[in-house]
Amino acid sequence: MGKYQLDNKGRASVTKYHEKNIPAQFDKKQQLEKIRTEYLEKKKKQTDK
Numbered sequence: 001m002g003k004y005q006l007d008n009k010g011r012a013s014v015t016k017y018h019e020k021n022i023p024a025q026f027d028k029k030q031q032l033e034k035i036r037t038e039y040l041e042k043k044k045k046q047t048d049k
Contacts, residue, residue: 006014
């Protein structure tokens with residue numbers, strides 16, 4: 001047995017803490033779509049001139 005074992009209440013509070021502090025996972029498809037739309041808008045502005 002480990003020296004610092006947690007009971008169920010302590011384990012729940014630790015998982016809650018870690019869920020709050022995990023950085024938001026970015027969606028790769030959403031990121032690519034955003035880059036694509038920005039590129040197309042930039043390209044459209046260049047062709048309009």
